[in-house]
Amino acid sequence: MKLNSSLPTKILFASALALASAVGAAPKFVLISLDGATPRLVDQYLASGALPPNEGLGLLQAKGFKAQINETVSPSLTAVGHIAIATGSKAAKNDVVANTFHLVASPFNLNIS
Numbered sequence: 863m864k865l866n867s868s869l870p871t872k873i874l875f876a877s878a879l880a881l882a883s884a885v886g887a888a889p890k891f892v893l894i895s896l897d898g899a900t901p902r903l904v905d906q907y908l909a910s911g912a913l914p915p916n917e918g919l920g921l922l923q924a925k926g927f928k929a930q931i932n933e934t935v936s937p938s939l940t941a942v943g944h945i946a947i948a949t950g951s952k953a954a955k956n957d958v959v960a961n962t963f964h965l966v967a968s969p970f971n972l973n974i975s
Contacts, residue, residue, distance in 0.1 A: 894919075894922075895944060900932055901928070904923075904929075908923065935952055935953065936952075937953065937959060937960070939960060940961055941960065941961045942958055942959060942960070962974060
């Protein structure tokens with residue numbers, strides 16, 4: 863079974879800061895963004911064997927790291943979602959509304975991805 867990346871959602875997995883604090887190390891944070899994956903889909907793919915239970919997302923879940931909910935931004939695109947994660951703002955405020963953009967003073971039909 864193949865992951866369907868056309869679904870307009872993102873899932874975020876984050877590591878707990880408490881572990882790093884408990885051992886006196888600098889806090890660390892891991893963020894994984896998967897286009898098209900919801901917590902339900904990840905569970906479905908783990909249950910069906912499409913994702914291995916002892917590697918990657920399966921291993922993270924076994925260790926207790928799992929997204930319970932996810933929220934997407936609109937429009938639901940990679941660049942838009944990642945800038946929202948980084949800044950906490952939505953497209954209406956940060957002007958990132960697509961995965962491509964137009965460079966100032968470049969030909970009208972030239973877009974950068």
